[in-house]
Amino acid sequence: MMKAVQAVNRTLSLLGWLLAAVLLFPLAVGAQDPFTDNPVAKIAEKASPAVVNIDTEAMVQRSFSPFADDPFFRRFFGEEFERFSRVVPMRGKGSGFVVTDDGYIITNNHVIQGADKITVSLSDGRTFEAKPVGRDPTFDLAVIKIEATGLPTLEMGDSAQSSVGEWVVAIGNPYGFEHTVTVGVLSAKNRSVHAGDVNFDGFLQTDAAINPGNSGGPLLNLEGKVIGINTAIVPYAQGIGFAVPIDMAKDVLNDLIRFGKVNRGWLGVYIQPLTKEFAETYRFEGERGAVVADVVPGSPADRSGIMRGDVIVSINGRKIENHQDVSAFVRRHLAGDSVKVDVVRGGTKRTFDVELGEIPGQLAQTEQVTKLIEKMGIEVSSVTEELRKEFNLPGKEGAVISKVLPGSPADRLGLRRGDLVLEINGVKIKDDRSLAESFSTQNKAVVLLIWREGRTFFVSMRI
Numbered sequence: 001m002m003k004a005v006q007a008v009n010r011t012l013s014l015l016g017w018l019l020a021a022v023l024l025f026p027l028a029v030g031a032q033d034p035f036t037d038n039p040v041a042k043i044a045e046k047a048s049p050a051v052v053n054i055d056t057e058a059m060v061q062r063s064f065s066p067f068a069d070d071p072f073f074r075r076f077f078g079e080e081f082e083r084f085s086r087v088v089p090m091r092g093k094g095s096g097f098v099v100t101d102d103g104y105i106i107t108n109n110h111v112i113q114g115a116d117k118i119t120v121s122l123s124d125g126r127t128f129e130a131k132p133v134g135r136d137p138t139f140d141l142a143v144i145k146i147e148a149t150g151l152p153t154l155e156m157g158d159s160a161q162s163s164v165g166e167w168v169v170a171i172g173n174p175y176g177f178e179h180t181v182t183v184g185v186l187s188a189k190n191r192s193v194h195a196g197d198v199n200f201d202g203f204l205q206t207d208a209a210i211n212p213g214n215s216g217g218p219l220l221n222l223e224g225k226v227i228g229i230n231t232a233i234v235p236y237a238q239g240i241g242f243a244v245p246i247d248m249a250k251d252v253l254n255d256l257i258r259f260g261k262v263n264r265g266w267l268g269v270y271i272q273p274l275t276k277e278f279a280e281t282y283r284f285e286g287e288r289g290a291v292v293a294d295v296v297p298g299s300p301a302d303r304s305g306i307m308r309g310d311v312i313v314s315i316n317g318r319k320i321e322n323h324q325d326v327s328a329f330v331r332r333h334l335a336g337d338s339v340k341v342d343v344v345r346g347g348t349k350r351t352f353d354v355e356l357g358e359i360p361g362q363l364a365q366t367e368q369v370t371k372l373i374e375k376m377g378i379e380v381s382s383v384t385e386e387l388r389k390e391f392n393l394p395g396k397e398g399a400v401i402s403k404v405l406p407g408s409p410a411d412r413l414g415l416r417r418g419d420l421v422l423e424i425n426g427v428k429i430k431d432d433r434s435l436a437e438s439f440s441t442q443n444k445a446v447v448l449l450i451w452r453e454g455r456t457f458f459v460s461m462r463i
Contacts, residue, residue: 047218053095058090058115094215094216096216098153104144107142128147138331141248143257154224156226157221169222187205203232204243215232226246263358267356295307304354377410378401378404383396413459
């Protein structure tokens with residue numbers, strides 16, 4: 001009996017030592033103990049000093065007339081309504097983070113767009129007036145500068161190496177609650193969002209809480225490195241937020257700081273979807289690719305030998321799934337970059353080395369065009385399914401006027417929300433981007449072809 005008891009005691013003692021070894025081994029080798037060591041707290045403590053709060057102020061004209069939205073009164077009394085208008089400040093909030101110790105800060109373009117005054121607040125309580133350095137509306141990125149030195153900075157990570165399901169931390173200024181820290185996981189990668197003012201391919205998706213005011217703030221991995229820039233949310237959902245991958249920001253950051261703009265790469269082709277009928281006719285075997293509908297004469301594609309009817313199947317080894325991939329892949333490169341474009345022509349695969357060019361005329365006018373549209377007093381967006389149903393629009397082409405500023409030139413001309421811009425000075429408009437591209441700052445007049453409630457009419461104005 002005594003031997004049996006001793007045997008049981010020895011067994012229990014051995015099990016106790018094994019259990020203790022299992023629990024203490026991670027601590028012995030320096031691994032993280034989830035009960036006593038909180039990585040998020042360390043990340044927040046280290047990263048927060050480099051995260052800034054951004055307050056913006058823009059002076060806008062607002063109408064105080066009780067008949068401000070009545071088209072009858074606007075049509076017949078026009079400028080009389082300006083007696084009921086006042087210039088008032090419109091304030092906004094956002095976030096950003098310091099990328100150089102001498103005061104360069106990265107944020108979203110939409111955070112500072114149209115702002116007359118930008119104020120940056122640091123975690124130590126200091127405030128600075130910031131000046132815009134450069135903006136890239138394509139990726140919704142902007143760089144601003146404050147006059148300070150010795151600032152803490154954040155290290156940029158590698159968003160391409162991040163994995164779905166890994167933990168991420170967001171720090172920002174939601175609803176004005178400064179330096180708010182939220183935690184979640186990387187829910188998905190390469191998300192496409194085309195709704196309202198957001199038109200982007202390649203987002204990181206996360207369930208870390210992101211709210212208005214978080215825009216421009218960092219999305220960090222557990223190493224405390226930035227893998228994304230928080231940008232957009234789905235307002236009717238919970239736990240769905242989007243961030244621009246930091247790898248895209250790396251490509252444009254230096255150009256924004258040095259030149260104030262980005263020399264976006266240009267291939268010089270018009271692309272359309274690949275159909276079964278086209279594949280059969282042009283002897284293309286497969287279901288993935290993008291058809292070259294036309295080639296711009298003298299463009300990089302033209303000089304390299306790409307022709308109308310070619311099917312682009314990959315760029316730099318990355319497979320083209322659909323026609324949208326071509327523009328998405330090309331715009332991630334800068335003018336002067338060389339890319340390998342694989343096409344299928346007449347059943348034979350060919351490879352072309354193309355040195356991308358700069359979009360002709362567009363980059364030099366981007367800021368002027370944006371200011372011109374703002375002076376008109378309108379905001380526009382591409383035709384989405386929601387807008388098409390709301391205003392009973394005839395199709396997907398054109399640019400929808402989503403907002404008309406009271407008392408603005410567009411307002412005095414009778415333009416209103418829901419109007420569809422079909423042409424500018426005779427140039428057909430496909431979406432909000434081609435709207436901006438079609439504006440010419442050289443013209444002294446602008447003539448818009450407007451669709452409204454089943455009929456079309458022209459509206460003209462002097463610039």
